[in-house]
Amino acid sequence: MNFWRYLTDPAVTQPAREFATTHVTPAADQLDAEDVYPVDLVSMTAAQSWNAMTLPTRYGGEGAPIEHALGVFEELAVGSASLGISLITIFQSQKIIELYGQESLKERVLPRYAEGLRASYALTEGAHGSDIRSLDTKANRTDQGWILSGEKAFITSGSAADFFVVLAETPVGVSTFAVPRETEGITTHQTRDAETFGLRNGPHVNLVLNDVEIPHDALIGVEGNGLKQALVTLSNSRTLAAGISLGIARAAFDGAFDYATGRGAFGGKIIDFQGIQWYFAEAAAELDAARLVTYQAAQDLDAGREYQRSSSAAKLMAGSVATKVAGMAVQVCGARGTMESAPFGRYFRDAKAYEVAGGSNEILKNTIAKALVKSRPLEED
């Protein structure tokens, strides 16, 4: 039984679906319970050429469209959202270097992603979450390059990352820097708030930069352009984040449907009650719609069309639908839905956490509204 047809090339998505069934789903509960980074799975996805699939071939990638990456992210997240977010921080950090980095930085770093480089994208600080227009992490230019000092908070994949993309403020504004983990002055630590109830791929770390010296070309793109770069990078990754939410929703739907067809009550099966069927009918309709919006956002990105609105709409819709479907799945499965030994709590926790991480629902609505207002026809005099 599979309710969800491929919305992009099956030659790309079918291997990911098979990989998820064989390798990811069996590992998912343990990853979540122990809150650890899926080191082995991320090496295996690199071997499948999925970690760098959208990078140009000259940097070791496949030159694949975002739509294909979305197909892979969705299928893998059916198995585990923890694997999904491990891959998304890899994607974010490579995308910003691909789009804006100097050629010397690209040549030095980008080919390492295909070999399994693990990476994080560090925007947030203790005092700056949604609003990163000014930052407490500072960068100053020297004759040799740059010196960075400060502390980033809540960094996903940071427990295992070999490489960090860091936002820091210079005298002309927020800027973006590439920082290898082995650089002197870099440390990570976990605060008592480091563990989240969802999207658990190892505790989020605080990244401390203590007079970290990096070369000139570690500045990604133009000094002061960090916010613009983040907006573009996040629009790319929000479409893949939406894919992760779709994967969570599908796993919850399928698990609950399976349970409802087997569970007996009142002389029949749970699925025979119209009240239960309507849950699934509504969830299927909303999930179908969220999938279409998300694949459309990927197509907008690939075609170079306006994508701020569509990628934000994709993450908003897919994230909300995932939380709703995961809640429905708990309800339909009754006591089984609430059991620690069942995966439904994990689906629910992962889905809800993704309505905050990587652009909260409110920030997504702001972005959509801004795009609408910007494109309104001007009044004639």
Ligand SMILES: Cc1cc2nc3c(=O)[nH]c(=O)nc-3n(C[C@H](O)[C@H](O)[C@H](O)COP(=O)(O)OP(=O)(O)OC[C@H]3O[C@@H](n4cnc5c(N)ncnc54)[C@H](O)[C@@H]3O)c2cc1C
């Ligand atoms: C699981 C998880 C993983 C994360 N991973 C990373 C990571 O890898 N790297 C990283 O840099 N950060 C990461 N973060 C941090 C994340 O980006 C921030 O949590 C997010 O930007 C929101 O910031 P905040 O939590 O400080 O909320 P705040 O900015 O304090 O906002 C609190 C509430 O107010 C709302 N709000 C804020 N501004 C507005 C506005 N203008 N209009 C309407 N509502 C508004 C928010 O949506 C939210 O509901 C992660 C967070 C989570 C939960």
